[in-house]
Amino acid sequence: MAGDATTPWTGYSPAAAWDEAVDVQGEVREPYAKVYSEIERMSGEDLQARAEALANTYLAQGVTFDHAGEERPFPLDIVPRVVGADEWEIISPGVAQRVRTLEAFLADVYGSQRCVTDGIIPRRLITTSQYFHRVVGAVDPANGVRVHVSGIDLVRDHHGIWRVLEDNVRVPSGVSYVLSNRRAMSQMFPDLFGAMGVRPVLEYSQRLRSALAKAAPEGVEDPSIVVLSPGVFNSAYYEHSLLARTMGVELVEGRDLETHAGRVYMRTTAGRRRVDVIYRRVDDEYLDPVVFRPDSALGAPGIVHAARLGNVAIANAIGNGVADDKLIYTYMPELTRYYLGEEPILPNVDTWRLEDPEALEEVMDRFDELVTKPVDGAGGKGVLIGPAASKSELEAARQHILEDPRGWIAQPVVQLSTVPTLTSEGLEPRHVDLRPFAINDGDDVWVLPGGLTRVALQRGQLIVNSSQGGGSKDTWVLGGVRHRGSVPPPESRVEFAGVEPVPQSAHPEDYVHGQQQMQQQQQGSTC
Amino acid sequence: MLSRIAESLFWIGRYVERADNTARLLDVHLNVLLEDPWVDEPTANASLLAVMHVPVDGAVTRDAVIRALATDATLSSSISGTLGAARDNARRAREVISTEVWESLNTTYMQLGARSRTPRPHDFFTWVRERAAVVWGLHSATTSRDDAWNFMELGRSLERADMIARLLMTKALAGTTGPNWTTLLRTCSAHEAYLRTVRSLVTEERAAEFLLIDRLFPRSIAYNLDKAETTLALIEPGLARHSQTDHARLALGRARTNLEYQAIDEILEDLPAQMRQVQRACASASDIIRDRFFLPSSSVLWSQEAV
Numbered sequence: 001m002a003g004d005a006t007t008p009w010t011g012y013s014p015a016a017a018w019d020e021a022v023d024v025q026g027e028v029r030e031p032y033a034k035v036y037s038e039i040e041r042m043s044g045e046d047l048q049a050r051a052e053a054l055a056n057t058y059l060a061q062g063v064t065f066d067h068a069g070e071e072r073p074f075p076l077d078i079v080p081r082v083v084g085a086d087e088w089e090i091i092s093p094g095v096a097q098r099v100r101t102l103e104a105f106l107a108d109v110y111g112s113q114r115c116v117t118d119g120i121i122p123r124r125l126i127t128t129s130q131y132f133h134r135v136v137g138a139v140d141p142a143n144g145v146r147v148h149v150s151g152i153d154l155v156r157d158h159h160g161i162w163r164v165l166e167d168n169v170r171v172p173s174g175v176s177y178v179l180s181n182r183r184a185m186s187q188m189f190p191d192l193f194g195a196m197g198v199r200p201v202l203e204y205s206q207r208l209r210s211a212l213a214k215a216a217p218e219g220v221e222d223p224s225i226v227v228l229s230p231g232v233f234n235s236a237y238y239e240h241s242l243l244a245r246t247m248g249v250e251l252v253e254g255r256d257l258e259t260h261a262g263r264v265y266m267r268t269t270a271g272r273r274r275v276d277v278i279y280r281r282v283d284d285e286y287l288d289p290v291v292f293r294p295d296s297a298l299g300a301p302g303i304v305h306a307a308r309l310g311n312v313a314i315a316n317a318i319g320n321g322v323a324d325d326k327l328i329y330t331y332m333p334e335l336t337r338y339y340l341g342e343e344p345i346l347p348n349v350d351t352w353r354l355e356d357p358e359a360l361e362e363v364m365d366r367f368d369e370l371v372t373k374p375v376d377g378a379g380g381k382g383v384l385i386g387p388a389a390s391k392s393e394l395e396a397a398r399q400h401i402l403e404d405p406r407g408w409i410a411q412p413v414v415q416l417s418t419v420p421t422l423t424s425e426g427l428e429p430r431h432v433d434l435r436p437f438a439i440n441d442g443d444d445v446w447v448l449p450g451g452l453t454r455v456a457l458q459r460g461q462l463i464v465n466s467s468q469g470g471g472s473k474d475t476w477v478l479g480g481v482r483h484r485g486s487v488p489p490p491e492s493r494v495e496f497a498g499v500e501p502v503p504q505s506a507h508p509e510d511y512v513h514g515q516q517q518m519q520q521q522q523q524g525s526t527c
Numbered sequence: 528m529l530s531r532i533a534e535s536l537f538w539i540g541r542y543v544e545r546a547d548n549t550a551r552l553l554d555v556h557l558n559v560l561l562e563d564p565w566v567d568e569p570t571a572n573a574s575l576l577a578v579m580h581v582p583v584d585g586a587v588t589r590d591a592v593i594r595a596l597a598t599d600a601t602l603s604s605s606i607s608g609t610l611g612a613a614r615d616n617a618r619r620a621r622e623v624i625s626t627e628v629w630e631s632l633n634t635t636y637m638q639l640g641a642r643s644r645t646p647r648p649h650d651f652f653t654w655v656r657e658r659a660a661v662v663w664g665l666h667s668a669t670t671s672r673d674d675a676w677n678f679m680e681l682g683r684s685l686e687r688a689d690m691i692a693r694l695l696m697t698k699a700l701a702g703t704t705g706p707n708w709t710t711l712l713r714t715c716s717a718h719e720a721y722l723r724t725v726r727s728l729v730t731e732e733r734a735a736e737f738l739l740i741d742r743l744f745p746r747s748i749a750y751n752l753d754k755a756e757t758t759l760a761l762i763e764p765g766l767a768r769h770s771q772t773d774h775a776r777l778a779l780g781r782a783r784t785n786l787e788y789q790a791i792d793e794i795l796e797d798l799p800a801q802m803r804q805v806q807r808a809c810a811s812a813s814d815i816i817r818d819r820f821f822l823p824s825s826s827v828l829w830s831q832e833a834v
Contacts, residue, residue, distance in 0.1 A: 060625075062618070062633045232619050241621035251622045269533045269674060269762070269820045400664050 001178040007040045008047050009420075014429045020081065031478055032085040034196050037433070038189065039079065044426060051078040051422050054184055064178050072305035075471030076181055078188070081419050081432060081453040083197075085479030088449065091162060091436060094102020094346035095152045096445040097437045101332065102169055102323045106146045106478060109322055110137050122339050123333055129328075131170070133284065135291050139308050142217050143442035148279075149208065151175075151435045153451075154346065155241035156417035157249050158185045163414070164332070164346050164432060167324040170498045171281050174452040175204060176471075179246070180473040182450070198476040199449040204437070205246035207448075208279075209470040212247075215313045216276045223276035225249040226266060228257070230282050230298045240281050259302030262309045278303070286317050315452035326375040326409050327353060328363060349414055354405040359517035363410040364398070370410045372397055385412060385462055387413060416462055419473065421455055431456045433464050433477065445463060528674040534821040535620040536675055539632075540682025542613035547659035548690035549579070550652040553596050553606075556697065557648060557707050560589065574700045578693050579604060585672075585822055597651065598643040607639050625669035630662050662700045672761060680817070681758045685809050689740065690753035691715065692805040694760055699799045708734035715746045724811040732791050739786050739794065744813045755812065762820075775815040782808035 021032040051469035151172030198242040216223035243288035244251035287299040352359040374382040436451035453466035453473040572587035600607035614636040712718040741747040
């Protein structure tokens with residue numbers, strides 16, 4: 001620490017939770033060492049000025065999300081979140097294992113339902129899930145993949161152990177912020193990147209594109225891929241367009257698609273064009289008015305029929321929601337052992353299933369100490385944190401749960417880990433979670449080294465979703481080590497394999513510092 | 528290229544060009560009001576709004592003109608409204624246009640409020656012209672010459688022909704002697720090019736000729752009509768006779784040759800009517816392009832009752 005002088009770190013003291021930058025003795029943890037000293041060298045104003053510049057680049061780029069019908073810049077915090085290489089060695093295989101389990105489970109649910117006959121999962125759990133769609137039963141995707149893209153939400157408890165908080169295998173969003181956060185932060189801290197060996201995230205789009213191409217129906221040589229977006233007013237529109245742009249594929253809306261004789265086409269200025277793979281960012285219920293909600297204008301009639309015929313691949317597959325149901329979540333450790341024969345690498349957060357009468361009774365007794373969540377919720381909606389809730393909120397939630405125990409789970413309050421975050425009062429610890437993204441191309445599950453770190457901007461707030469006023473941080477995974485020290489000194493001349501460089505030419509009179517110029521000057525002076 | 532995207536690109540081209548030219552037109556109008564001592568201001572204002580096809584109601588003040596054509600972002604006729612619409616279209620076609628073009632449109636849109644509140648409208652107009660130039664420059668430097676380029680260029684050249692025709696109509700505005708030809712040339716950034724080409728003082732016929740039918744100057748009407756025609760041929764090369772694009776090219780070609788093969792003094796005698804014809808040709812070409820490229824030929828709709 002820097003003695004008497006005030007630095008942005010003065011007064012930073014972690015609270016009860018696990019702080020990722022500073023340990024209980026106030027020592028900086030090793031992965032954060034370089035970030036810490038870089039910020040230490042700045043003044044408080046300098047840090048604020050950089051944070052402002054960061055926000056401005058986001059407005060100019062149009063990196064926004066719609067909050068209550070208004071375009072807002074997504075708040076990006078100036079302090080990165082650093083994940084050490086050794087921690088990533090746990091997260092990456094853990095997430096991949098989770099995805100393989102979910103794939104196996106989905107294939108089973110929409111196939112022979114072995115897990116039910118073997119007594120692992122009660123049948124009613126599947127049939128009562130509102131995301132279980134019989135209409136895609138017995139439809140096998142061309143390369144067997146249903147979870148092309150997944151976002152497995154992780155948290156770190158007060159012992160520093162990574163745990164899975166929830167699985168997202170329907171249409172997980174947020175990866176665009178990973179990509180654009182990185183672009184913004186690398187302009188803000190150019191030196192740190194090289195020095196720390198931060199692993200790059202930019203290959204995500206190429207990986208996704210090749211995974212989608214591999215998912216194409218059989219016999220299609222050069223598949224035409226589209227991103228299906230609900231449209232420009234969707235809160236994640238920025239992400240849809242960024243993915244389409246960086247993959248080099250068309251971004252379509254439902255009205256651009258039409259189906260004829262079990263094939264999907266898009267309307268172009270040169271007539272109809274076949275579509276082979278649809279990366280859809282539209283929920284199941286809106287995808288096809290023939291099968292799902294008849295009033296939906298976001299999908300195209302006949303898509304599901306085309307998918308059943310195997311003429312188009314839909315990613316992620318329809319009906320995946322049955323696997324990221326929060327009740328199925330409680331069975332994930334068993335499912336991992338059952339399908340893969342492996343011990344789960346990443347543990348769950350302890351969870352009570354409230355449909356179980358004994359658990360319900362226990363939870364009702366300790367209601368004000370626990371977190372209760374609806375099983376089908378997303379975006380932090382309906383989550384009630386017992387210790388922080390008012391009496392009337394507790395009472396209302398209690399009624400909801402007693403009416404529909406199947407619809408709820410309860411968990412102990414997890415003190416999410418904290419990371420230093422710039423607030424109006426300087427740097428303070430704020431709670432974070434992590435959503436790593438995984439792409440399954442059928443041969444291999446690839447986990448993006450990084451992921452979306454969401455941060456709750458209010459002090460003590462434990463819900464980090466952007467729809468609840470959260471922000472994000474760039475996540476730096478270390479381990480892409482470039483040994484700067486051992487690079488041989490540069491040669492005095494660079495040789496391109498014996499090829500002579502071609503000199504750059506210029507207007508012949510521009511660089512002649514000769515007679516003409518002097519003559520002209522003399523001419524002027526003698527006049 | 529998706530029809531919906533092509534339509535957005537076409538309109539980005541039109542809107543940016545429209546904002547640019549509206550800024551030029553207003554700039555010259557406000558100058559005329561200042562310089563012409565015998566001006567009947569309300570009439571001149573009203574007829575300028577009529578040229579721009581804005582509904583007029585009673586005596587029109589200078590502020591009302593500026594609001595209607597420049598600052599009121601809720602009006603589709605104003606520069607602010609037009610640039611906002613351009614940015615909305617760019618957002619819809621975000622994955623096709625380059626990041627640089629998007630960011631220039633987006634920052635323009637975000638500065639609009641502050642810029643348009645300036646006490647000196649001239650500064651705002653200069654800024655608008657500069658922003659349009661930035662957009663075009665980046666567009667030209669970062670876009671492949673494929674259909675994305677063609678549709679934007681098509682919109683741009685149609686709009687430019689249309690707007691120059693409107694600008695020339697202000698020569699015959701009621702209530703004022705109108706801008707002189709030197710001013711008009713300056714408004715189109717054509718004065719220097721004119722002087723280099725014609726090498727003589729500005730006369731009415733020569734100046735009109737330059738803005739109407741010069742083959743090489745990028746802001747003459749004939750140049751832009753011709754360019755729109757060529758671009759259409761690029762978009763649909765294997766032209767079948769009597770196809771819809773052919774009708775669009777026909778309308779444009781007729782308007783162009785009408786200017787080119789008519790004696791210049793005849794055009795000048797009847798300038799407003801002639802210019803109206805150019806605008807009509809542009810409008811009908813635009814309609815035909817919409818029918819041909821942007822509307823689905825047949826659309827499949829799912830109706831609940833049929834189940």
